[in-house]
Amino acid sequence: MRQESSTAYSRAQLARQVIPCIDVHDGVATDPSGIEGLADPLDVVGIATCYAQDGACQLFLDVIDPWTSVGYLPDLLRELSKSGLELLVSVQHGVLPSPAKCRELLSAGADALSVSTSMVEEPDRVADAVRLLGGRRLIGVVNCSGDRQRGWRTLIHGGATRTTADALAVARRFGELPVRALLANNVDREGTGIGYDLELTRAAARVSRLPVIASGGAGSPGQLAEALHGGDATHVLVNKVVHSGRETVGSLSESLYRHLRGEAG
Template structure:
């Protein structure tokens, strides 16, 4: 289970409802709580453009102290110059996400992987649609819809042998209705990468369903824990029950 924190201007984009936080916008405080509850990875979705993330290396150094493995997205998966992304990796990011650039500048992505290796990058497929109609990729945080097939992009990520692939159906974001398991299964099949299910998490049962029936290796959670409605600990306990039985 990988919690996600959306970040703008160095703070969470929305106040967290987690009890006991000194500052509900404090990224480090939220991350400390997630680590304390048993998370071992964290996805930081930084929506600022690369020209406005001068604060990010210092923030990453602080979050890195929690012991969490950090997956970091900047500007909706745009990959900048090597000097810029190397700075974030040196500051504590374990991997950077690639999304928009894979559609618009695939050669830049291939060059980055050749330079640093696939383990330093996570592919992200943000898309809309369903199994019957097909899934079409969205870039720039959903602001731009494309005609690009999501499974084609997933296959390209697999060919680059990245550390993993996050499959997100934006139609389900924030709904709590569960992940698009058709999407997670299809992307896992064509990419042969460990898939992170994303978009729609609302209960431990849905998380277990993605891991058990959706061919997902990990599940991303955002609003369900950021709001305080569930905790990483409560979801983890429920997840164990659903995967291993009541006695587990």
Template sequence: MTHDSTSAGPRSRWAEVVVPCIDVEGGQATEPAGHPGLSDPFDVVAIARDYARDGAAAVFLDVLDPWDGIGRLPELLGEVRATGLAPLVSVQQGVLPSLAACEALLGAGADKVSVSTSMAEAPDLIEAAAAEFGGERLLGVLNCAADAHGGWRVLIHGGDTPTALRAEDVARRYGELGLAAVLANSTDQEGTSAGYDLRLTEAVARASGLPVIASGGAGSAGHLAAALDSGVASYVLVNKLVHSGKATIASLGAELGRFRPGTGDER
């Protein structure tokens, strides 16, 4: 996950590491956005345009529809890409049904297609996709819950189905396949606004050797700064913190500049 920020100002340099998430179903956001000035708060493209204007570089589209019901998703991807954002796309909770499906999303404008459930259920297909399209076109996702031994087990189908897979083992395989990055999501922290599981983020980073997107639990700019300052998160995912209107990508970027001294950002 790289992008050219040579012309970016201090605000956007930090805003670019903040990846907003939009949950999508039937071509619309599943919940209305609290952004001021939206004529349609369910409009994915309008929401994405706000994020792009505030300095974001990418957006994670979590498409909840099954593959046979994605409708206008290809058109939507093109429209989101036109906002200037790189769309990171998950369909049906990280299921990838075929190489042709992956090719179709990439051709429609997806910058990266995320995989999670299929990495557990059809690893050979994910290996074939990495070989066919390049690992840099895939984003590995790990939905994880803490286990009784101080580690984490992988959950699939959006966190509904536990597996016996260890988070570090799947992260290591993502690294071997050369994926673009790994999104490490703590289902225990998700929705709590209590901060990311930094131990999980570090474990995934060490095992994979890839850039890691911390996910699950962001409730303030301080939580974002803690993940980035830990030295193991390269990016931070936010959902309701910005979707609700409580904060903006721009305000979070500005706060990150203040939280992280010695960066040259304006105070």
């Protein structure tokens, strides 16, 4: 009985390291979910509830609408908070608005707001937000392109704008503030299924000294295991692999458990 309890706990812990992501536009998912049994495949609350039932403890909500068009968001966050998930929320590709608007979403149920574009364009605004809101209420996001040999260059505005800013320098600034965690995403790998950029996650963890969330390229449980135990990542972000219904958070945590025990290739 003790061994079974320990096994269950280990699988539950692994599930907590998997952070599903839902892309949102106008209050609904941008693409229909393939999760079985959903009454509405675009319903963000229904999708999130499935993730919570599978053992996830955090949800990354990527709201692509501009801040001027997210009047629906406080009510949506209040509904989502009933799932018990910690809500990590990005609006307008990581643009940070006024402290009042930030507090509105935090009061409605967001546990942390993500920052990416503003860290490059308005770093003083980000520093002020950390001072006023507390670093635990912010997640740093570094979207970048490149590799270790060429260097990683930061992208902002959802990848629409390439900058000359070194991604590791941006990661270091997030660590100096500090914020709650750092999401490291190589956009070159998004949607490819070839796996995370582990050189990026390791370097980002080293320079920022923050918990790192690996992002971009997830396609198999083995790649998740590599990021957690070879890429110095604390969590892994997954999107299409679970949104499509091909895998669940539960099946990923089960496969992770087997990989880490050496039972799967």
